[in-house]
Amino acid sequence: MRTFATLLTLSALCRAIAPAAPTEEVAGKYCGTAWSGGELVEVVTTLSAGPNGLLVGSYEFADKGETTPGRLREYSKQDENERTLIWVDKYGTGQLVVTFDQSRDSFRGGWNIDIGPPAYRWDGQRCNLVARS
Numbered sequence: 001m002r003t004f005a006t007l008l009t010l011s012a013l014c015r016a017i018a019p020a021a022p023t024e025e026v027a028g029k030y031c032g033t034a035w036s037g038g039e040l041v042e043v044v045t046t047l048s049a050g051p052n053g054l055l056v057g058s059y060e061f062a063d064k065g066e067t068t069p070g071r072l073r074e075y076s077k078q079d080e081n082e083r084t085l086i087w088v089d090k091y092g093t094g095q096l097v098v099t100f101d102q103s104r105d106s107f108r109g110g111w112n113i114d115i116g117p118p119a120y121r122w123d124g125q126r127c128n129l130v131a132r133s
Helices: 002-017
Strands: 028-036 039-049 055-063 066-077 082-089 092-100 106-113 120-126
Touching: 028 055, 028 106, 039 120, 055 082
Parallel strands: none
Antiparallel strands: 028 039, 028 120, 039 055, 055 066, 066 082, 082 092, 092 106, 106 120
């Protein structure tokens, strides 16, 4: 009986001090650029952990003097650093593949229409780390 109680205590302690889930580590707001309409434009990408452990989020990009919003939803996680999401905005839908650096403070990615291989740049760095001019 005493061993069982010790195991329960150790199990609870391990859960309490376990590191954050990797999906939660990438949650946040990233400022960056994306190729859109034949030019490199500013984009802000916001990611969070969904209830199933996959990423969900949104983005806004500069669009001919306006800001165009969109939604993101992860559908494939190759590993903790490489993630594949679906983007949806007023122009359509497609695939975004991002690779996070080891610190999870930035990502490099590519997007395409539908589920074609990445053809256009989309990157970001945590907004709180971006140098302000």
